[in-house]
Amino acid sequence: WDAPILINPTHYSSSNLKQTKIHDLIQHPPLLPCPTDTVSSGPQPVKLTKEERKKLRRRTRAQLLSEKRFAQIQGLAPPDKNRMKIKTMYKTLLDQCVTNPTSVQRLVDTEISERKKAHDLRNETAKLTKAQRREKKLKKFAVSKINTGPNPNDLNSNTKPNINTDVSNLNDKNSMYKVSVFKIGWLGDSKIRWKIEINAIQNHLNGIGIVCGDKNMVVVEGSEYGIRKFRKLMLNRIKWDQIQTKDKQEKEIQSKEEVEMKAEEEAEEKKQRKEESGEGIRRGCWEVWEGDVIGGLGSGEGFEWEKCGGEKQVRGVVDEKQVRQYWDC
Numbered sequence: 001w002d003a004p005i006l007i008n009p010t011h012y013s014s015s016n017l018k019q020t021k022i023h024d025l026i027q028h029p030p031l032l033p034c035p036t037d038t039v040s041s042g043p044q045p046v047k048l049t050k051e052e053r054k055k056l057r058r059r060t061r062a063q064l065l066s067e068k069r070f071a072q073i074q075g076l077a078p079p080d081k082n083r084m085k086i087k088t089m090y091k092t093l094l095d096q097c098v099t100n101p102t103s104v105q106r107l108v109d110t111e112i113s114e115r116k117k118a119h120d121l122r123n124e125t126a127k128l129t130k131a132q133r134r135e136k137k138l139k140k141f142a143v144s145k146i147n148t149g150p151n152p153n154d155l156n157s158n159t160k161p162n163i164n165t166d167v168s169n170l171n172d173k174n175s176m177y178k179v180s181v182f183k184i185g186w187l188g189d190s191k192i193r194w195k196i197e198i199n200a201i202q203n204h205l206n207g208i209g210i211v212c213g214d215k216n217m218v219v220v221e222g223s224e225y226g227i228r229k230f231r232k233l234m235l236n237r238i239k240w241d242q243i244q245t246k247d248k249q250e251k252e253i254q255s256k257e258e259v260e261m262k263a264e265e266e267a268e269e270k271k272q273r274k275e276e277s278g279e280g281i282r283r284g285c286w287e288v289w290e291g292d293v294i295g296g297l298g299s300g301e302g303f304e305w306e307k308c309g310g311e312k313q314v315r316g317v318v319d320e321k322q323v324r325q326y327w328d329c
Contacts, residue, residue: 004018004021083111084107084111085108085112089108138204140225140226143175143176143177177221177223177292178221179220179293181219182285182287182288183215183216184285184286185240185284185285186216193305195238196209196233196234200303203225203226204226205221205222205226205227206222206301207221208305208321209305210305210317210318211305211308212311212314217327220303231287234285234287235285235287240284241284288326289326289329
C-alpha cells in the first residue's frame with residue numbers, strides 16, 4: 001500500500017520517501033447519504049392529547065383577553081360594545097324601554113342582525129377555495145421523498161423531508177411508497193372487480209390484479225392513507241363469504257333448459273359452471289405482505305386487471321409487470 005510514496009519499494013527509511021507525495025493535509029473522503037434515510041428535521045414537538053390541546057387553547061385565549069382588558073383600562077383600545085339581546089335589553093336600557101319600547105326592540109334586533117352578518121362574513125372569508133380544498137385532500141395521498149440532497153451528518157440542518165403532492169405521477173424513483181399484497185380465493189364476480197378498481201383509482205393507487213381460477217392476487221402501491229382505506233375495503237367492507245355465485249343467479253333460467261339437454265351436455269355444462277362460479281373454492285381475502293418500496297413497483301400508472309388461463313400465462317404477466325416476488329409469497 002505504501003509503494004506510491006517509496007523510491008525503492010524494498011528499502012524502508014526516511015530518505016527513501018518521495019517528498020513530493022507527502023504534505024500536511026489530511027484527506028477525508030466525503031460520506032455518501034444513505035438513500036433510505038430522510039433528512040433530519042430536528043427535534044420533534046411533543047404530541048399533545050385532546051384534553052391538553054383544549055387546556056392550552058383556554059390558556060391562550062385567557063391571556064389574550066387579559067391583555068385586551070389591560071389595554072382598555074389604560075385607554076389604548078376602545079371598550080367593547082354591549083351585546084344586547086331581547087332578554088337583557090330591559091336591564092341595559094331600562095329608561096328607554098319604559099318610554100319607547102318599540103324603538104329599543106328595533107335597535108336590539110338591528111345589533112343582533114349585524115353580529116350575525118359579521119359572523120357569516122368571517123366564516124365566508126376563512127372558507128377554502130375549490131383549488132385549496134383539492135390541494136388539502138391531495139396532501140393526504142402524498143408520499144415522502146427520500147434523501148438525495150443535503151448531508152444527513154450536518155447537525156445544523158433543519159430541512160424537512162420533501163412531500164410529493166403531485167399524485168398524478170406515482171412513478172417517482174426518489175419517493176417511498178407503501179405496497180400491500182392481497183391473495184383472494186375466488187374473484188369471478190365482475191361487480192367485485194369493478195369495486196376494487198374504482199376504489200384504487202379514488203385512493204390514487206397504482207397496481208395490478210391477476211385473475212386465475214382459485215389463485216388471485218391484487219397488488220397496490222401509494223400513500224399510507226390510501227393503502228389504509230383500500231385495506232378496509234378488502235378485509236372489512238367486502239363480505240367475501242356472502243357473494244352469490246353465478247350458478248345461483250342463473251338457477252331458475254337454466255333449470256328449464258337443463259331438462260331438455262342430454263346427459264353428456266349437462267355434465268359438461270355443470271363442470272364449466274363450477275369453474276366459473278367458484279363452487280368448492282375457498283372464499284376470502286388475505287393480506288400476505290405490506291411494506292415500503294423505493295421508487296414504486298414499476299408496473300405503470302393506474303390500476304388494471306389481467307385475466308390468465310394458467311400458471312404459464314401468469315408467470316409471463318408477473319415478469320412483465322415486475323411483481324413476480326409477490327406472486328410467489
